[in-house]
Structures are given as C-alpha cells and as structure tokens.
Amino acid sequence: MSAEDRFAEDSGVTSGWLARLVGRPREGRKTDEVLVIGLGRFGGALAETLAELGHDVLGVDQDAARVQHYAASLGQTLICDTTNAAALRQIGAAEFRQAVLGIGGDIQASILTALVLMDFGIPNIWAKAVTSDHARILHRVGVHHVVLPEHEMGKRVAHLVTNRMRDYIPLDEGFSLVEMGVPASLVGLELRKASVSERYGVTVVCIKPGGGLFQLARADHVFGADDLLLVGGHPDAADAFGSLA
Secondary structure, rough: HHHHHHHHHOOOOOOOHHHHHHHOOOOOOOOOEEEEEEOOOOHHHHHHHHOOOOEEEEEEOOHHHHHHHHHHHHHHEEEEEOOOOHHHHOOOHHHHEEEEEOOOOOOHHHHHHHHHHHHHHHOOEEEOOOOHHHHHHHHHHHOOOOHHHHHHHHHOOOOOOOOOOOOEEEEEEEEEEEEEEOHHOOOOOOOHHHHHHHHHEEEEEEEEEEOOOOOOOOOEEEEEOOEEEEEEEEEEHHHHHHOOO
16 A cells, blocks of 8 residues: 555545645755644644655644654654744744644644744645634635545545445546446457447546556457456546446
C-alpha cells in the first residue's frame, strides 16, 4: 500500500489533493517544507504521509503526548499554543509557504489559528473542517482549501456499498474515477470493439490484467474475466457502468 493510500485509509479522505500541497517556491523556505498544525488522527496521518513522501514536516500540537508520539516519524515536532501569533512566529511558522490546519475538535482554536496563518501571508493553506458551518467560516477568513474528511468519505463509501466497485474517487462534481471488475458482457471483446464510451458514456483509462499491473488501456486489449478497470466519466455514468461489474 502506498503512502497516499495509507493516508486515505487513516484519515478518512481521498488522497488525490495531497500532491497539490507543493506549489511555487517562496523565499525563506524550501518547496518541500510543510507546517502541520494539529496532530490528531487526520493531521497525524497526513504529516506522516508527507514525511514518507520525502517532504520536511514540522508537526505542531498543544498536546505533549501527541507531539511525543510523532517525534520519531516526523523528526520535527513542537508543543505550541497555535492561537497565539507570537508563539507561532517564534517557532518559524510565518516562514512556511504551505501549511495544513488539522485541528477539528476545537472549532474556535481552528478558526483563530487560521486567522493567524492568514495574517502571516502563507500562500497555500489547507484546513480540516468538521461541519459545513465550520467550513464556511474557514473559507470566509480566507483559507485556500477546506476539506471535510467525514463528509467526503461518507460520499465515497456510499458509492461502494451500493455497487460492486472496488474504489470510487470523485475528482470534482462532474467527473469521477471508478476501479471495478469487467462486466460479463465485455469479457472476450477487444476494447475498440466494445464501444464503451459510446454505449456507457465512460472512458477506460487503465487496465490491470489478471495477475498483472495497471497499464494504460490499449485499443487491442481483450477483456478478461479477472481484469480490473479504471474508468472515468460523469458520476452518474460511472455509477451506472460500475453497477454492471
């Protein structure tokens, strides 16, 4: 299992946005340095995954036990009252160009910390919200990206439990990726002759032959009963095609 997959499993949110944390360089910090505030289940899993992917991570929390727990895996962990601008500035938070705010249990602390990070001018801030109202406030104060892990995971699992899909990844409101088996009606057909796009409104992006590895779909591939498919399309079309597996 990859680091991104472990993050998705541990934190309850899809991992596709994780790579977007790294943007353009900012003077004073390297491009691969990330400040993670709040080392609970979400923030801790995210921080460890970023570290495994080769990024330098500073993990910050008010809870000494959490800071101690992640000291070995992150390398840099600090205890700090993150609602205190002076304290955050003292540990160098203002110099980071990307930060993740993982505080969820204390909404007031989350919002106050977000305000401090915005005042620092950090250009790429991600934050966890626990309710839609919390998310709306974080957006209002200027946080660049807000995620609701429980909400997103609930939507994802809903597609899986009502279909025979292996995985479901919503990329935006109009496009989803689905990992699934091959519908019985396609077994033995070449991809180009199956007319999947025309008949079902989805595109077969990758194919994993039985016992093999995922590879880009080829027009001359003959669908096998043990193949796995990665298909993309509108969520309604992806759901309908996934139900055929």
